[in-house]
Amino acid sequence: MDLSQPTQENVEFMIEGIKAKLRMASAAAMQASHFQVDKYEDIKDLYDMVSSKDRFSISEVEALVSELGKLRG
Secondary structure (H helix, E strand, C coil): CCCCCCCHHHHHHHHHHHHHHHCCCCHHHCCHHHECHHHHHHHHHHHHHHHHCCCCCHHHHHHHHHHHHHHEC
């Protein structure tokens, strides 16, 4: 997928990828459609960071979930 373009489809793809990677227990509450394109760069940064790691501590997951919460529309 070409993530160089700030589209709603790319935002939703990245949010779903983050949720899958973090195995979020509250994933159902974190609807990808609640994230807007105007937060694209922040979401892309978060996606890139999550994609680059294989494992996350509990505190890292909590921090990432908190960041996602701040980026919701």
